[in-house]
Amino acid sequence: MTDYDVIVIGGGAIGENVADRAVQGGMRTVIVEAELVGGECSYWACMPSKALLRSGSVLATARAVPGAAEAVTGSLDVARVLARRDQVTSNWKDDGQLEWLESAHIDLVRGHAVFTGPKALRVTAGDGTVTELTANHAICVSTGSLPLLPDTPGLAEAQPWTSRDATSAKTIPSSLAIIGGGVVAAEMATAYTSLGASVTLIARGKLLANQEPFAGEKVAEALTKAGADVRLGTSVERVETADSESGHTLLLSDGSAVVAEKILVATGRVPRSSDLGLEAIGLPAGGWLTTDDSLRVLDADGAPIDWLYAAGDVTGRALLTHQGKYQARIAGDAIAARALGKPVDTSPWGVHSATADHAAVPQVTFTTPEVASVGLTAAEAEKRGIRTRVVDYEIGWVAGATIHSDGYEGTARAVVDEDRRVLVGVTFVGADVGELLHSATIAVTAEVPLERLWHAVPSYPTLSEVWLRLLETYGRPTA
Ligand SMILES: Cc1cc2nc3c(=O)[nH]c(=O)nc-3n(C[C@H](O)[C@H](O)[C@H](O)COP(=O)(O)OP(=O)(O)OC[C@H]3O[C@@H](n4cnc5c(N)ncnc54)[C@H](O)[C@@H]3O)c2cc1C
Numbered sequence: 001m002t003d004y005d006v007i008v009i010g011g012g013a014i015g016e017n018v019a020d021r022a023v024q025g026g027m028r029t030v031i032v033e034a035e036l037v038g039g040e041c042s043y044w045a046c047m048p049s050k051a052l053l054r055s056g057s058v059l060a061t062a063r064a065v066p067g068a069a070e071a072v073t074g075s076l077d078v079a080r081v082l083a084r085r086d087q088v089t090s091n092w093k094d095d096g097q098l099e100w101l102e103s104a105h106i107d108l109v110r111g112h113a114v115f116t117g118p119k120a121l122r123v124t125a126g127d128g129t130v131t132e133l134t135a136n137h138a139i140c141v142s143t144g145s146l147p148l149l150p151d152t153p154g155l156a157e158a159q160p161w162t163s164r165d166a167t168s169a170k171t172i173p174s175s176l177a178i179i180g181g182g183v184v185a186a187e188m189a190t191a192y193t194s195l196g197a198s199v200t201l202i203a204r205g206k207l208l209a210n211q212e213p214f215a216g217e218k219v220a221e222a223l224t225k226a227g228a229d230v231r232l233g234t235s236v237e238r239v240e241t242a243d244s245e246s247g248h249t250l251l252l253s254d255g256s257a258v259v260a261e262k263i264l265v266a267t268g269r270v271p272r273s274s275d276l277g278l279e280a281i282g283l284p285a286g287g288w289l290t291t292d293d294s295l296r297v298l299d300a301d302g303a304p305i306d307w308l309y310a311a312g313d314v315t316g317r318a319l320l321t322h323q324g325k326y327q328a329r330i331a332g333d334a335i336a337a338r339a340l341g342k343p344v345d346t347s348p349w350g351v352h353s354a355t356a357d358h359a360a361v362p363q364v365t366f367t368t369p370e371v372a373s374v375g376l377t378a379a380e381a382e383k384r385g386i387r388t389r390v391v392d393y394e395i396g397w398v399a400g401a402t403i404h405s406d407g408y409e410g411t412a413r414a415v416v417d418e419d420r421r422v423l424v425g426v427t428f429v430g431a432d433v434g435e436l437l438h439s440a441t442i443a444v445t446a447e448v449p450l451e452r453l454w455h456a457v458p459s460y461p462t463l464s465e466v467w468l469r470l471l472e473t474y475g476r477p478t479a
């Protein structure tokens with residue numbers, strides 16, 4: 001039996017950050033990791049997917065800038081794109097992460113952890129070695145999420161790709177049918193189209209339905225223009241696989257059929273909590289771990305368990321690396337503060353409260369065009385009873401867009417809370433708008449009054465000038 005002040009289950013980006021903050025708070029801390037330290041984001045999600053997307057995005061921009069366009073004479077070098085992706089994932093080796101753990105004074109136990117009781121875990125390594133661990137103060141669960149697989153007849157037999165296969169593929173299939181209309185579906189449709197696959201995207205609803213409506217519309221339009229077949233409002237009812245040579249036939253609810261060499265299922269995520277032994281501590285297996293805003297897990301009565309924390313995807317709060325790392329900083333600090341009897345500030349926007357998860361989550365979808373959003377959409381704000389005014393502006397009309405590329409197309413939307421005269425949501429769609437997003441995140445999180453925003457002067461001629469145009473469209477304040 002080995003004891004630590006803090007045990008973190010899961011060494012993904014989020015677990016690493018919980019452990020780092022706990023160590024910095026004076027806690028002796030260990031991470032238990034079953035697979036690769038660095039987790040999904042580093043090896044099978046954010047990093048490889050963005051590496052697969054980047055070359056196509058650069059090429060599209062270059063083709064829209066005369067002078068550069070003439071220098072682009074070929075299509076993407078697929079082998080080089082895949083090689084760069086391999087480099088970005090460190091060839092699926094975690095040596096670099098191990099060095100970082102050592103420098104951050106975080107111990108590591110490799111293996112699969114299950115709860116044996118309160119503050120107690122059993123870790124079984126790949127070679128069968130068992131380590132019993134106990135925590136003096138806290139255990140934080142950061143085990144992430146797994147792909148959701150719909151029980152569509154014939155789908156499992158077709159051995160579909162999940163996001164792991166799509167981000168780590170060594171060759172590009174000639175045709176790819178993507179089931180889903182969310183972020184993974186949109187990004188992988190963009191990447192695989194640019195890499196030469198014949199892509200069909202099948203979504204039961206709209207594309208990027210959680211975003212402002214124009215976001216999904218513009219991405220669907222661009223995908224179609226790039227050669228993808230985008231089928232919205234239709235579901236896969238059955239999959240037939242005659243043999244591996246002829247590929248798969250997907251029969252859709254609108255009566256049509258799609259034939260593809262590979263199928264990618266991108267229908268969302270489920271919490272990775274079914275094999276954690278949660279029953280040993282009185283929690284149901286397989287569910288999201290609901291937390292308070294200082295990331296303590298809530299019991300069946302909704303009361304926080306004082307020694308049990310969770311951060312990242314497994315909480316279901318916001319399935320994004322940056323938002324999970326935000327939770328991790330708060331969880332690690334709260335664990336250390338409570339252990340040492342120091343003050344804990346869980347008031348909204350307090351140092352130990354993940355308040356932004358409710359009102360100011362930023363996200364960039366790296367499609368062509370990009371979608372960058374923070375806070376509430378107009379529809380969400382209305383649902384919350386906020387009296388809003390929606391302000392739209394075409395990004396292509398600002399001087400920065402003229403310089404960026406010819407025929408720049410993009411839209412910006414600001415959702416104004418009319419009673420408080422602050423922004424509650426901002427969305428940008430267009431090439432390279434991802435780098436604009438943090439300005440909006442600051443405006444929304446800091447609740448900067450519109451009157452003060454007029455004094456935040458965007459540099460000329462950058463895309464940021466869209467901020468000034470949004471304010472002008474809203475109307476200049478009077479003294
Ligand atoms: C294709 C794709 C692209 C994405 N792109 C982006 C993006 O661009 N930007 C963004 O912000 N987000 C992106 N995301 C989301 C992002 O990947 C996740 O939000 C993030 O990885 C969650 O981190 P985590 O640490 O909670 O979980 P994970 O990274 O999954 O880490 C959990 C770790 O826990 C380990 N583990 C699980 N159970 C146990 C156990 N019982 N014992 C020991 N170890 C265990 C696992 O092996 C794993 O290493 C993307 C997701 C996908 C699928």
Ligand SMILES: NC(=O)c1ccc[n+]([C@@H]2O[C@H](COP(=O)([O-])OP(=O)(O)OC[C@H]3O[C@@H](n4cnc5c(N)ncnc54)[C@H](O)[C@@H]3O)[C@@H](O)[C@H]2O)c1
Nearest residue numbers: 150180181182183184185204266267268269319364365366
């Ligand atoms: N750039 C980024 O920030 C980025 C990129 C990729 C993924 N992610 C994160 O990873 C998570 C997973 O992404 P995702 O795209 O898998 O999930 P998602 O929740 O974004 O989209 C799921 C899609 O699948 C559809 N769907 C769900 N169940 C279905 C079913 N049974 N049959 C048919 N369609 C079904 C939904 O209608 C939706 O269109 C998201 O929460 C996202 O935030 C982020």
